[in-house]
Structure formats: structure tokens, C-alpha cells
Amino acid sequence: xxxxxxxxxxxxxxxxxxxxxxxxxxxxxxxxxxxxxxxxxxxxxxxxxxxxxxxxxxxxxxxxxxxxxxxxxxxxxxxxxxxxxxxxxxxxxxxxxxxxxxxxxxxxxxxxxxxxxxxxxxxxxxxxxxxxxxxxxxxxxxxxxxxxxxxxxxxxxxxxxxxxxxxxxxxxxxxxxxxxxxxxxxxxxxxxxxxxxxxxxxxxxxxxxxxxxxxxxxxx
Numbered sequence: 001x002x003x004x005x006x007x008x009x010x011x012x013x014x015x016x017x018x019x020x021x022x023x024x025x026x027x028x029x030x031x032x033x034x035x036x037x038x039x040x041x042x043x044x045x046x047x048x049x050x051x052x053x054x055x056x057x058x059x060x061x062x063x064x065x066x067x068x069x070x071x072x073x074x075x076x077x078x079x080x081x082x083x084x085x086x087x088x089x090x091x092x093x094x095x096x097x098x099x100x101x102x103x104x105x106x107x108x109x110x111x112x113x114x115x116x117x118x119x120x121x122x123x124x125x126x127x128x129x130x131x132x133x134x135x136x137x138x139x140x141x142x143x144x145x146x147x148x149x150x151x152x153x154x155x156x157x158x159x160x161x162x163x164x165x166x167x168x169x170x171x172x173x174x175x176x177x178x179x180x181x182x183x184x185x186x187x188x189x190x191x192x193x194x195x196x197x198x199x200x201x202x203x204x205x206x207x208x209x210x211x212x213x214x215x216x217x218x219x220x
Contacts, residue, residue: 025184026126026145026161046166052125052142054112059096067093068101074213078200083219088210091115118206119146119162142166149185155199159185 059067070087077084089097091114098104098111112123123144128136143166149159161179164171171179188194203214 025182025187026124026179045169046141046143046171047128047136047139048142049139051109051127051140052123054109054123054125055095057092057095057099057112059092059099061100063093064096064100067096071097074215075197077219078197078215081200081217083217084215085219086212086214088207088212090210094211115206115209115211116146119148120206120211121146143171147184149204151198151201151204155195155201157185157188157198157204158183 067089071089074084074087094113098107098113110124110126114121114123121144124141126141128139128141143164145164146162147159148162149157151157160182161176161184164176164179170176188198200216201213202216202218203212205212205214
């Protein structure tokens with residue numbers, strides 16, 4: 001029997017889990033590659049002993065509550081199979097959710113999103129000790145990246161890193177070639193409720209500087 005805490009966590013997985021899974025999947029891939037190749041060089045050249053300050057998000061309590069209300073209403077419509085208006089979120093609204101929503105506490109002070117053209121970009125300060133590798137204890141992956149994503153007809157979400165930089169230096173090709181092939185949203189395939197929710201979506205796209213999530217059944 002699921003506890004209320006487990007139920008709350010699973011209910012939020014479509015929106016909050018997508019962000020969390022993609023970011024920490026990237027971290028795990030970096031750690032795996034570091035374990036396979038040049039771990040010492042990765043430690044000294046591409047990690048830091050202090051977290052990187054991220055941009056401050058200026059969102060009022062009223063704005064944060066309004067965004068969360070729209071997200072919750074959209075998610076509930078999907079759950080019940082009701083028509084819904086496409087959900088459009090600006091980078092400020094996404095970052096405001098991270099700062100203010102307990103469901104995103106794993107990402108707080110770790111990632112800040114922006115949108116440029118058709119790409120989602122992120123500044124990241126990720127604690128490497130979450131990899132469970134002693135050599136990275138107390139180190140941070142401080143960098144920036146751009147990401148492409150697509151939703152397949154079968155509801156499979158694909159998130160791929162396009163670029164990654166640390167201290168203004170691109171990650172070496174030996175890492176990037178492997179990272180680019182990895183679907184950072186793959187952990188979501190392990191959750192049945194998330195898969196079911198994604199199958200109710202028609203498209204996820206960038207439009208007019210916003211992340212737009214379009215349901216298959218649209219309310220006029």
C-alpha cells in the first residue's frame with residue numbers, strides 16, 4: 001500500500017520528475033564516463049570544490065501560486081482524461097516552480113533554465129557525491145548546457161544534451177559523443193504513471209520563448 005508521501009511524489013512525476021530525472025541522469029552519465037576514462041583529469045579539469053551561484057529568481061508568492069495552480073489543473077485534467085488547454089511555461093515560471101515547490105526540492109540551487117530559440121538551456125551546479133564515487137566527494141559539476149527534446153508518437157520523451165561547457169570550456173568529445181547518444185529522460189520509462197501521462201500528450205515544443213505542453217484532447 002502506498003503512503004501519502006509516495007503518492008504525492010508519483011503524482012508530480014510528469015512535470016517535476018521530468019526535470020529532476022533529466023538533470024540527474026546527466027550527472028550519472030558523466031560519472032559513469034569518468035569512471036571509465038581519465039577520472040583524475042575529469043576531477044581536476046571539470047569539477048570544482050564549491051557550488052556555482054545561480055541566478056536569483058524574482059517571483060512573487062502570488063505568481064508562484066498561480067503557476068502551480070495552472071500546472072496542477074493541467075495535470076489533473078490529464079489524469080481524468082478531460083480536455084485541457086495547452087500548458088505554456090516561461091523560463092521564469094519554470095525556475096519559480098523549482099524555487100517554491102517542495103516537489104522540486106531536489107533541483108533547488110542546482111539548476112536554472114532559460115530558452116533561446118528552439119533550445120532549452122540550463123546553468124547547473126550539481127553535487128558529484130550523489131554518484132556514490134568517493135573520488136568525487138565534495139566536488140561539483142558547475143556548467144552550462146543546451147538540450148533538445150522530442151515526444152515520440154508512443155509517448156516516449158527524449159531529452160538529449162547538445163552542448164555542455166564547464167568554465168567556458170566545452171566538455172571533451174570523448175565525453176560528449178557518449179552523452180549525446182544517451183536519452184536523459186530514460187529514467188522516466190521506469191514509472192508506469194509517468195508513461196501513461198506522457199501517452200496523453202500530443203506534443204512538447206518551444207514556442208515564443210515558452211515551453212508548451214500540448215494534450216491530445218484540447219479544450220477549445
